[in-house]
Amino acid sequence: MIQPKASSVLTNLFSPFQIMDDSSPRPVRSMFAWLVGASQVLGLASVVLTGVWMGHYRGGFAWNGSAQEFNLHPLCMVLGLVFLHGDAILVYRVFRNEAKRNVKLLHGIIHLLALIISIIGFLAVFDFHKAAKFPDMYSLHSWCGMATIVLFCLQWVMGLLFFLFPVASSGLRASYLPIHVFCGLVLLVMAIGSSLLGITEKLLFSIMPTYSLFDPEGVLANILGIVLVCFGVLLGYLITREDYRRPPNPEEESLSVHFKTLIEGGSPTRP
Amino acid sequence: MIQPKASSVLTNLFSPFQIMDDSSPRPVRSMFAWLVGASQVLGLASVVLTGVWMGHYRGGFAWNGSAQEFNLHPLCMVLGLVFLHGDAILVYRVFRNEAKRNVKLLHGIIHLLALIISIIGFLAVFDFHKAAKFPDMYSLHSWCGMATIVLFCLQWVMGLLFFLFPVASSGLRASYLPIHVFCGLVLLVMAIGSSLLGITEKLLFSIMPTYSLFDPEGVLANILGIVLVCFGVLLGYLITREDYRRPPNPEEESLSVHFKTLIEGGSPTRP
Numbered sequence: 001m002i003q004p005k006a007s008s009v010l011t012n013l014f015s016p017f018q019i020m021d022d023s024s025p026r027p028v029r030s031m032f033a034w035l036v037g038a039s040q041v042l043g044l045a046s047v048v049l050t051g052v053w054m055g056h057y058r059g060g061f062a063w064n065g066s067a068q069e070f071n072l073h074p075l076c077m078v079l080g081l082v083f084l085h086g087d088a089i090l091v092y093r094v095f096r097n098e099a100k101r102n103v104k105l106l107h108g109i110i111h112l113l114a115l116i117i118s119i120i121g122f123l124a125v126f127d128f129h130k131a132a133k134f135p136d137m138y139s140l141h142s143w144c145g146m147a148t149i150v151l152f153c154l155q156w157v158m159g160l161l162f163f164l165f166p167v168a169s170s171g172l173r174a175s176y177l178p179i180h181v182f183c184g185l186v187l188l189v190m191a192i193g194s195s196l197l198g199i200t201e202k203l204l205f206s207i208m209p210t211y212s213l214f215d216p217e218g219v220l221a222n223i224l225g226i227v228l229v230c231f232g233v234l235l236g237y238l239i240t241r242e243d244y245r246r247p248p249n250p251e252e253e254s255l256s257v258h259f260k261t262l263i264e265g266g267s268p269t270r271p
Numbered sequence: 272m273i274q275p276k277a278s279s280v281l282t283n284l285f286s287p288f289q290i291m292d293d294s295s296p297r298p299v300r301s302m303f304a305w306l307v308g309a310s311q312v313l314g315l316a317s318v319v320l321t322g323v324w325m326g327h328y329r330g331g332f333a334w335n336g337s338a339q340e341f342n343l344h345p346l347c348m349v350l351g352l353v354f355l356h357g358d359a360i361l362v363y364r365v366f367r368n369e370a371k372r373n374v375k376l377l378h379g380i381i382h383l384l385a386l387i388i389s390i391i392g393f394l395a396v397f398d399f400h401k402a403a404k405f406p407d408m409y410s411l412h413s414w415c416g417m418a419t420i421v422l423f424c425l426q427w428v429m430g431l432l433f434f435l436f437p438v439a440s441s442g443l444r445a446s447y448l449p450i451h452v453f454c455g456l457v458l459l460v461m462a463i464g465s466s467l468l469g470i471t472e473k474l475l476f477s478i479m480p481t482y483s484l485f486d487p488e489g490v491l492a493n494i495l496g497i498v499l500v501c502f503g504v505l506l507g508y509l510i511t512r513e514d515y516r517r518p519p520n521p522e523e524e525s526l527s528v529h530f531k532t533l534i535e536g537g538s539p540t541r542p
Contacts, residue, residue: 135483140471140496147497182511186504193464193500200411200468204475212406225411226418229464233457240453240511 028243035238036094042231043083049224050078057217058206065131069124074198076121077145081152081191082228084114086235089184093238096246108164115156122149141197148190155183185239192232196225299514306509307365313502314354320495321349328488329477336402340395345469347392348416352423352462353499355385357506360455364509367517379435386427393420412468419461426454456510463503467496 054061054071061075062068088110095103129136137146161167162176199221203211211218238244325332325342332346333339359381366374400407408417432438433447470492474482482489509515 138483138485138489140467140474140493143493143497144467144500147500178513182508186507189460190500193467196411196415196464196468197471200471201475203411204472204479208475212409214409218409222411222414226414229415229418229461236457237453242449 032093032238032244035234036090039086039090039231039234039238042227042234043086046224046227046231047075047079047083049220049227050075053217053220053224057220063124063127065127067128067132069131070128072124073121073128074195074202076117076124077191077198078195078228080114080117080121081148082188082195082231084110084117085152085188085191086231088114089188089239090235092246093244096244100246100249104163108160111156111159115153118149118152139197139201141194141201144190144197145194148187148194151183151190152187155180155187185236188235189232192228195228199225303364303509303515306505307361310357310361310502310505310509313498313505314357317495317498317502318346318350318354320491320498321346324488324491324495328491334395334398336398338399338403340402341399343395344392344399345466345473347388347395348462348469349466349499351385351388351392352419353459353466353502355381355388356423356459356462357502359385360459360510361506363517364515367515371517371520375434379431382427382430386424389420389423410468410472412465412472415461415468416465419458419465422454423458423462426451426458456507459506460503463499466499470496 054075058071059068061071063072088107091103091106091110095106126136128134136142158176159180162173162180166173168176203218203221207215207217325346329342330339332342334343359378362374362377362381366377397407399405407413429447430451433444433451437444439447474489474492478486478488
């Protein structure tokens with residue numbers, strides 16, 4: 001029976017520079033650690049820049065139907081649908097040598113957190129629009145953003161059914177896995193694209209007369225956009241590069257290790 | 272000496288439904304053909320929608336420093352940096368069983384066409400801004416768009432040096448190839464993202480008061496944005512799916528078949 005190595009997963013959470021398999025060549029390990037570090041700096045920078053933009057230039061945060069409630073929308077979306085979403089995908093590379101069920105659980109938990117935060121951000125903008133009697137769902141940002149969040153929810157439910165509480169046969173799961181992985185990356189790109197559209201929309205609604213004069217608010221928001229693009233490119237590289245992939249483990253696959261065995265503590269060979 | 276099969280490349284250009292290796296399973300071949308067909312419909316639709324938007328709603332095209340000159344910018348960018356750029360990448364999947372040097376040549380030619388059209392589109396907007404005394408390079412669209420076109424030029428020159436007129440060693444070329452492939456896909460995504468930002472900017476500059484009333488121009492431009500996203504997703508799927516990859520051909524690789532041998536008709540084993 002395989003025991004979950006939860007403690008080592010948690011230890012590794014705080015030691016990203018010692019995460020690669022010792023059998024990997026040293027330059028590959030070292031480069032991977034630097035790139036993961038850089039991705040985290042970019043991801044956190046995007047959240048901080050959004051917070052500064054909304055907090056300093058747009059009057060801060062509240063939940064009272066005012067523009068301050070709207071300000072929660074960009075912050076929650078960048079935090080949930082971009083940063084946490086990206087990191088939830090990245091755990092499969094960072095913890096590539098940990099037991100798959102632990103990594104899967106961590107992936108699901110971070111995604112749940114991303115989903116909750118995104119839904120708060122989603123509600124914030126609709127609540128603000130309702131209070132201010134602003135129309136909904138007419139802009140390209142709203143169309144792309146709505147498509148992203150609906151598909152993100154669908155992807156989360158499908159992931160839950162297929163991989164955490166596997167109701168599908170192992171053959172079906174194996175067929176769905178590459179689609180799940182592809183859709184995860186597409187949704188991250190769509191979330192970043194929607195964020196850039198939101199930045200442009202917000203700037204043109206708020207500071208159109210001074211935007212072309214390199215207003216500091218505009219420059220800050222543009223930099224936020226570029227940081228989001230760099231985060232996406234780095235995540236894309238880390239996720240798709242062959243050297244960084246989780247090594248196949250036929251034994252683990254054949255044991256069909258999944259959430260059920262983890263929570264019940266039963267034999268992983270149980271169907 | 273391997274003879275280029277230019278005629279079969281050209282024949283296949285017009286028969287995308289008979290393009291997969293006969294050894295591929297029938298459902299894989301059939302699905303691939305449908306997806307390639309769908310990608311072409313979406314790509315052409317995006318060009319047509321941009322043409323209709325600029326031609327019908329924005330007064331058509333000219334090269335005289337007027338708003339009609341600006342109208343060439345979106346059309347050229349969608350045609351060059353999105354549709355042709357995407358198709359230049361796709362040729363490696365569509366002609367996966369053709370001689371590599373022919374496909375490489377076709378890839379380079381389509382990219383050259385994409386580059387020329389993109390540069391015309393790039394000049395159109397700067398020329399219009401200059402004539403109208405509009406400021407340049409302050410918006411997120413301009414920052415993302417400029418980064419995309421500069422990196423696209425760099426990628427084209429690097430591709431030319433590494434693969435069409437290989438000046439680098441075969442080891443260096445092999446190391447650079449996955450980076451070239453990754454950057455090609457990133458640039459396609461950046462081109463689509465920049466286009467979406469351009470759509471949003473243009474709509475908010477032109478029809479802000481009526482955009483929220485579902486003005487037909489706004490709806491058409493939003494649909495264009497969604498079509499561009501779908502084109503990108505489909506291209507991404509076709510390019511990254513394992514079944515559709517070009518099968519490795521060690522003999523071809525060892526012969527180091529490149530442009531020089533094609534144009535000189537010499538032995539492909541010549542360095």
